[in-house]
Structures are given as C-alpha cells and as structure tokens.
Amino acid sequence: MRSLDSGGVKSLAAKRVHSNMEWLKELSDKLIIWLLRTTSGFGNELTGDGRKEQRHWRDQRLRNLHGLALRSREKFGGDKQ
Numbered sequence: 001m002r003s004l005d006s007g008g009v010k011s012l013a014a015k016r017v018h019s020n021m022e023w024l025k026e027l028s029d030k031l032i033i034w035l036l037r038t039t040s041g042f043g044n045e046l047t048g049d050g051r052k053e054q055r056h057w058r059d060q061r062l063r064n065l066h067g068l069a070l071r072s073r074e075k076f077g078g079d080k081q
Helices: 006-040 048-078
Strands: none
Touching: none
16 A cells, blocks of 8 residues: 555545535525525416416526536446436
8 A cells, every 4th residue: 555645645635625615605695595586576466377387497497407417427437427
C-alpha cells in the first residue's frame, strides 16, 4: 500500500472542502427558495382551476426535461446521475 505524500493529502483535503462547499451551496439555495416561496404569497390568488393548470404545466416541463436528458444520454453517452 502506497502512503500518501503531502500532495495526496492536499488533494484529499481539497476534494473534501469542495464537497462540503457544494453541500453548503445546495443547502443555502434550498433555504432561499423556501424563504421566497413562503413569504411571497405567490399562488394565493389562484383559483382551483388555476392551480390545476399550473400543476399541468409544471409536470409538462418536468417531462420535457426528462426526455431531453434521455436523448442527451443516448446521443452523447454517459451514465444516469
């Protein structure tokens, strides 16, 4: 087994810091989105039909994105993440 030299240790530390920063950024994004959604009152003025239509369009966008990801993987390869 090869021992880690100082370059290897620095590399591992950099990867861990990068991973922690990505986790922190994701958490802060989710908190900001939650704050904006809870304080904006957006959607309160929608009727039942309006909410149904919004759900329909949201689902349509998600299906389109899913299809785009599938076609991209078929064309360019890559694994599912």
